[in-house]
Amino acid sequence: MTYVVTVAMAHPEGAPELDALQREGVIFLLRKGFDSLEAIEGPDGMEIELLDDLIAAGPSGALLRIFVDAPALEFAEDAAREVVSELLERTEALAAWRITRCGVELNSELLQESLDAADGPDAPPADPAERARRHAAADGTTGSDRLHPAEVEAMRARLRALAPTLAAVPLEAFGHGDDPEESTVAREAAEIAAGALVFAVDLLVDELFTDLAALEEDGPTVAESDAAFMLLDDLPPQFADEYTVLFARRLTVTAVTLTGRLAQPRPVRPSCVAEEILLRLLITQAEVTADLYDLLSDEVATALETFAEGIGADPDADATDLAPLGAADWFTPFDDDGDAGFVHPYAAHDDEESLQGPAR
Numbered sequence: 322m323t324y325v326v327t328v329a330m331a332h333p334e335g336a337p338e339l340d341a342l343q344r345e346g347v348i349f350l351l352r353k354g355f356d357s358l359e360a361i362e363g364p365d366g367m368e369i370e371l372l373d374d375l376i377a378a379g380p381s382g383a384l385l386r387i388f389v390d391a392p393a394l395e396f397a398e399d400a401a402r403e404v405v406s407e408l409l410e411r412t413e414a415l416a417a418w419r420i421t422r423c424g425v426e427l428n429s430e431l432l433q434e435s436l437d438a439a440d441g442p443d444a445p446p447a448d449p450a451e452r453a454r455r456h457a458a459a460d461g462t463t464g465s466d467r468l469h470p471a472e473v474e475a476m477r478a479r480l481r482a483l484a485p486t487l488a489a490v491p492l493e494a495f496g497h498g499d500d501p502e503e504s505t506v507a508r509e510a511a512e513i514a515a516g517a518l519v520f521a522v523d524l525l526v527d528e529l530f531t532d533l534a535a536l537e538e539d540g541p542t543v544a545e546s547d548a549a550f551m552l553l554d555d556l557p558p559q560f561a562d563e564y565t566v567l568f569a570r571r572l573t574v575t576a577v578t579l580t581g582r583l584a585q586p587r588p589v590r591p592s593c594v595a596e597e598i599l600l601r602l603l604i605t606q607a608e609v610t611a612d613l614y615d616l617l618s619d620e621v622a623t624a625l626e627t628f629a630e631g632i633g634a635d636p637d638a639d640a641t642d643l644a645p646l647g648a649a650d651w652f653t654p655f656d657d658d659g660d661a662g663f664v665h666p667y668a669a670h671d672d673e674e675s676l677q678g679p680a681r
Contacts (some may be wrong), residue, residue: 323372323390324397328405329422329613330415331382338380341523345531345551347378350415351385352549354408371401377524382421384613395426456570476614480516487515489582489589492581494631495624505627512619513611514628517621521606522580522625528552529573537567552602556648563648571652571668575599578665591633593664595651604629604677 333338339347355374370390377384383667385405386590391397402423409415484492497511506514528551535548543553544561553564575595580603582589591597608625654664 325342326387326401328385333417344378481512483516483519484512486519488586506620514624517607518613531570560648575668
């Protein structure tokens with residue numbers, strides 16, 4: 322069964338907040354470590370397969386979401402904690418970091434499936450509270466290891482203060498309106514969702530610049546590079562041989578243009594396939610940011626889903642459905658009722674030689 326294990330980590334207590342460059346460095350180190358793994362060892366030598374992972378970093382820590390194939394929930398959690406602990410220990414720059422949370426977030430049906438899968442004398446107890454108590458006793462984790470409430474409240478205030486920056490997207494787009502009967506979420510949840518999107522803009526653009534630098538050094542394409550990319554690796558892999566330095570530059574310019582429009586008081590719709598994909602990545606990053614600070618409540622998740630549905634950028638949909646013809650067409654403007662969407666002239670230009678210089 323596939324489980325999604327969330328692992329939250331914090332830097333040493335009292336350490337200064339990480340700036341944008343340091344956060345990217347943390348993501349790079351974690352990505353490098355996970356890319357070297359295909360499977361991790363569970364109890365009694367059991368092999369637990371790593372299917373995918375998502376990594377994000379904030380001012381005071383990082384958040385991992387690890388997708389693993391394991392026979393039961395407990396095996397997935399234990400294996401994830403062990404591999405992350407080992408990764409931190411062997412990475413000098415992260416050796417003093419600590420795991421503050423490690424667990425699988427499940428609904429009741431999936432929880433029962435996990436219980437049914439774990440049979441024998443060592444099967445976990447059916448009572449979820451007793452299961453949680455045993456895990457806490459086994460690994461020494463208590464509620465005090467989670468983020469300090471002051472950190473959570475500070476981030477809550479920060480995200481709510483950032484919400485008005487998203488001038489192109491009113492709170493109604495997140496499900497909150499002036500009429501309580503028509504609102505699906507409270508004002509605070511909508512503001513946290515909007516602020517998380519603004520906060521995620523820096524992360525998205527920084528990751529693109531970092532990937533561009535890595536590709537320029539270790540290209541010529543993602544398919545031929547051994548570098549660990551932060552964002553380019555999340556694009557549809559079948560087009561990896563088309564992800565050149567020029568493509569990365571065009572994607573970065575598109576991201577800057579798109580996120581700049583979000584701060585303008587005019588409605589925003591994706592203008593091309595590249596913008597649709599970037600919006601999905603931005604929404605995912607916003608969700609991870611809220612989760613990292615224990616702010617991803619059901620209402621905030623609903624607010625982000627409402628925004629995604631309204632703008633046509635569902636992050637859970639298959640990105641390959643958007644670009645069946647390949648990356649070369651991602652920057653072609655949409656033609657909506659005769660009015661072509663705006664795409665930056667640099668991004669719209671696909672002449673590799675004229676923009677990048679003659680091949681060497």
